[in-house]
Amino acid sequence: MIHLKSYQEKAVKGLLENILEQLGTPGRRKKLVFKAPTGSGKTVTTAAFLARLVETLPQQTVIRRTQAAFIWLAPFKLHEQSFRAFQSFFAETRLLRPIKFEDVQDGRLQPNDVLFVNWESVNKDSNRYIREDERDQTLHRYVQRAIGDDTEVIIILDEAHLFASKGKRATELLDKLQAKIELDVSATPEFSSDYQTIIKRKEVVEAEMIKRHVLLNPDIEAHTGLTAQEGLLDEALQKRAALRDAYTALGIDINPLLLIQLPNDRAELSQEDQKIRDTVVNRLGIEHNISTQNGRLAVWLSDAKDKINLDGIEAPNAHVDVLLFKQAVSLGWDCPRAAILLIFRELKRETFTIQTVGRILRMPEQKHYPNEMLNVGYVYTDLSKDMIKVVADDMDYIVQQRALRKSPYEVLQLEAHRILNIRPERNRLGSKFKRIFLQTCEETYEISPAQHAEEYENNLQQLEKRLIRTNVRELEVHLPKDVELSGDIESKQVEKTLDVAKTAGELRPMFIRFCAQNTGNYAPADSTDVLSGALLTMGEVYFGFSAGSGEFKTMKLILFEENKDKFVALIDKALDRYAKFMEQQAAQKERKPEAYAWDVPVERIYNEYYEEQKSETHILTPLFVEKNASNPEVHFIEFLERHAEVIEWWYKNGVKTQNDFAVSYRNYKNQWSAFYVDFVIKLKNGTVALFDTKTLNSEPDFVAKHNALHQYIQDKRDQGKKMIGGVIVPEKKGDVRLWKYCENRIDNAHDTTGWVTLDLITL
Numbered sequence: 001m002i003h004l005k006s007y008q009e010k011a012v013k014g015l016l017e018n019i020l021e022q023l024g025t026p027g028r029r030k031k032l033v034f035k036a037p038t039g040s041g042k043t044v045t046t047a048a049f050l051a052r053l054v055e056t057l058p059q060q061t062v063i064r065r066t067q068a069a070f071i072w073l074a075p076f077k078l079h080e081q082s083f084r085a086f087q088s089f090f091a092e093t094r095l096l097r098p099i100k101f102e103d104v105q106d107g108r109l110q111p112n113d114v115l116f117v118n119w120e121s122v123n124k125d126s127n128r129y130i131r132e133d134e135r136d137q138t139l140h141r142y143v144q145r146a147i148g149d150d151t152e153v154i155i156i157l158d159e160a161h162l163f164a165s166k167g168k169r170a171t172e173l174l175d176k177l178q179a180k181i182e183l184d185v186s187a188t189p190e191f192s193s194d195y196q197t198i199i200k201r202k203e204v205v206e207a208e209m210i211k212r213h214v215l216l217n218p219d220i221e222a223h224t225g226l227t228a229q230e231g232l233l234d235e236a237l238q239k240r241a242a243l244r245d246a247y248t249a250l251g252i253d254i255n256p257l258l259l260i261q262l263p264n265d266r267a268e269l270s271q272e273d274q275k276i277r278d279t280v281v282n283r284l285g286i287e288h289n290i291s292t293q294n295g296r297l298a299v300w301l302s303d304a305k306d307k308i309n310l311d312g313i314e315a316p317n318a319h320v321d322v323l324l325f326k327q328a329v330s331l332g333w334d335c336p337r338a339a340i341l342l343i344f345r346e347l348k349r350e351t352f353t354i355q356t357v358g359r360i361l362r363m364p365e366q367k368h369y370p371n372e373m374l375n376v377g378y379v380y381t382d383l384s385k386d387m388i389k390v391v392a393d394d395m396d397y398i399v400q401q402r403a404l405r406k407s408p409y410e411v412l413q414l415e416a417h418r419i420l421n422i423r424p425e426r427n428r429l430g431s432k433f434k435r436i437f438l439q440t441c442e443e444t445y446e447i448s449p450a451q452h453a454e455e456y457e458n459n460l461q462q463l464e465k466r467l468i469r470t471n472v473r474e475l476e477v478h479l480p481k482d483v484e485l486s487g488d489i490e491s492k493q494v495e496k497t498l499d500v501a502k503t504a505g506e507l508r509p510m511f512i513r514f515c516a517q518n519t520g521n522y523a524p525a526d527s528t529d530v531l532s533g534a535l536l537t538m539g540e541v542y543f544g545f546s547a548g549s550g551e552f553k554t555m556k557l558i559l560f561e562e563n564k565d566k567f568v569a570l571i572d573k574a575l576d577r578y579a580k581f582m583e584q585q586a587a588q589k590e591r592k593p594e595a596y597a598w599d600v601p602v603e604r605i606y607n608e609y610y611e612e613q614k615s616e617t618h619i620l621t622p623l624f625v626e627k628n629a630s631n632p633e634v635h636f637i638e639f640l641e642r643h644a645e646v647i648e649w650w651y652k653n654g655v656k657t658q659n660d661f662a663v664s665y666r667n668y669k670n671q672w673s674a675f676y677v678d679f680v681i682k683l684k685n686g687t688v689a690l691f692d693t694k695t696l697n698s699e700p701d702f703v704a705k706h707n708a709l710h711q712y713i714q715d716k717r718d719q720g721k722k723m724i725g726g727v728i729v730p731e732k733k734g735d736v737r738l739w740k741y742c743e744n745r746i747d748n749a750h751d752t753t754g755w756v757t758l759d760l761i762t763l
Helices: 006-023 042-059 078-089 139-148 168-177 201-206 228-249 271-288 432-445 453-465 504-516 524-543 549-559 561-587 631-641 702-718
Strands: 030-035 068-074 097-099 113-118 152-158 181-186 196-198 213-216 257-261 297-300 322-325 338-343 376-381 401-405 414-419 476-480 497-501 593-598 603-606 610-613 623-626 647-652 662-666 672-676 679-683 688-693 723-733 736-741
Touching: 006 030, 006 042, 006 181, 006 196, 006 201, 030 042, 042 068, 042 078, 042 152, 042 181, 042 504, 042 524, 068 078, 068 139, 078 097, 078 113, 078 152, 139 152, 139 168, 152 168, 228 257, 228 271, 228 338, 228 376, 271 297, 271 322, 401 623, 414 672, 432 453, 432 524, 432 561, 453 524, 504 524, 504 549, 524 549, 524 561, 549 561, 623 631, 631 647, 631 679, 631 688, 631 723, 631 736, 662 702, 672 702, 688 702, 702 723
Parallel strands: 030 181, 030 196, 068 113, 068 152, 097 113, 152 181, 213 376, 257 322, 257 338, 297 322, 338 376, 414 662, 688 723
Antiparallel strands: 401 603, 414 593, 476 497, 610 623, 647 679, 662 672, 679 688, 723 736
16 A cells, blocks of 8 residues: 655656656657655655556546556566565555566566566576577566557666666667657656656655754864874764664664765775775774674675674664775665665765765654654765755755754753644545445445455355356447447447456456445545555455455456445445544544753754854854844844844754744634744853744735734743733834834734834833
8 A cells, every 4th residue: 555745746746747748748768857856755755656557547538558467677687576565565556567577477567567677687689588599588578469469668777877868778768668668757857758757856845854954063173193094984873873772762662873984886895995095994992892793783885794693684773883885786775764875986086966865864753752762864975065066956955054952051841832744634535445445345245354264165155145147257248239220329238248357457447446436435546546455455355366366366356247236335334434434533633832941052053055154152053044034133143133132042943844943823714723923042141032034914824823922821821920022013213123023912914013122122
């Protein structure tokens, strides 16, 4: 079962729209591009897209071939990883059939097959699946026969930038296969196309799938008596220990992994590699008690003897602390607990991209944490700052700007609110439908799950008692025969028909069409695979129609003309029950604010959209301000800096992270939302001031935000705390800019009648 994030769902719809348009036009080798950043889940998104496509194709009237098979080409061993993922995705619904060469049936690709192929295995003429011989079992022939059977062939080029965009061999193979569609999937595609679907990195960060930023060489210092490599190793280990302590403080059992990458990208070890390896291994063992012998060091290099302690290393709490590896032998490997990368590069390889640091981007639990240091990736490198080039596409992500909280700092423990992110239910059948459907089957037909032939037979007899025919050998369609039409609008009685038996290849599209037509009020595009999976599971669990050929028995049983209306009634009954169940669930899922104790973060990372400014009193140093900050924000910062004599510190708040201060309020849609107040100010007299700069009538929630903040402050004052604040607006009086705020609730945002002028000195 596949569950998509909102950005993934948007990508699936974009891909589907593009491919349907291309499938409806003449010509072959149509190019589509899917650009998705590392960690966005491009495999699951592509899988959902292919499933949606095979559900949709049978309903298309302007596309010649309404069934499809797929070839998934990937370099190195990435196809194995994707193959296993597809097996998991479609274990229940079986909408797509992931296969390898040895699984190809009848010397051709069947509808809904996804053939996973390693690029290196087919890029030479001598390969058995490329070389023409008397067996006639080549990739080219599989494609030709599928097309001859009216099955369209679509090629997915996974990590296309690594092979499909380069070289004569790739062009020759793709020219020979002549697929209808070639879909390039990559974080950095090299082909451009008018039919391009893009997932933006910002969307993936906001979904908390990947880290907010990657920080290069944070707080590195010179280490007397150590080489640069030894010093960087110690810095990286200190960061690893700090991250482990941060997880422990949150009660989370995750052991962050430090990755150490040797400089040469070739698989074999160079002299430089060997020298660095010896330095690293010796220092890890002698100074830090980290070795392969005690299981805290893993090695993944070129040959078999250099693959040590790799079993179970991906587990969140695995014992291994450090992995020494080479880029060339570990492509496609993912370990979400990996958090720090120490990378030694040859001087000629100074460019850093997200691809370079991709292994430390994923969040281990696909969520961000209250401690912001856990939401950042850390890279240490022996290149000097002036030699590091960050490609333009990644400048907002790979950052070198960090601010630290000044000391001493008195803990504030200010009550803040966050809105729990409850995923909204879309108009689709979800994973709970199958259980409800099977319960409905058992009650309606008085059957139970079976394991033996006698039990299967008893269940089938229960169907027969309800006039459901179970011995369906063939499924026939009745075609009108010898009907003479005049050409005018008329009604004709069909007296003669020709009965034609449906083949296995034709059954599946009919079955998918049946499911799409019977999802009730739920969107067919999102629900067909869930319904089809539930029906096929029914055949397997109760009647012994197992995966493979047994699926077609289930399809014939359901699609047989005399049975069809009975199964439609069964589905409708299950849909009604599911709807009532979801209504009960929805009633318990209203988003509500959660309170927690907030303090100024110990550190904060700023991307390239911020610039450093001087400040005497900002609690984080240095001060970074947005390059496009609003005029009220800029002027209010100047106002605060002019009052340093009464301000202990002030903090420019962020927005939308768990480290940012917010007050809950009901927005104009009457939904709970978070109000991220611009400025938190601590005065020397102990007063805490909370102000948010705006201009009058600047947004729909102006009044709601002010009143929520006013109530929050009033509640704190009732508890004996010294606090002021509210929405604050600038007002010019000649050359003087005054700052006005209201000490009471407001009912409009049109003027400042009754508001007071902020005077920090007299507070």
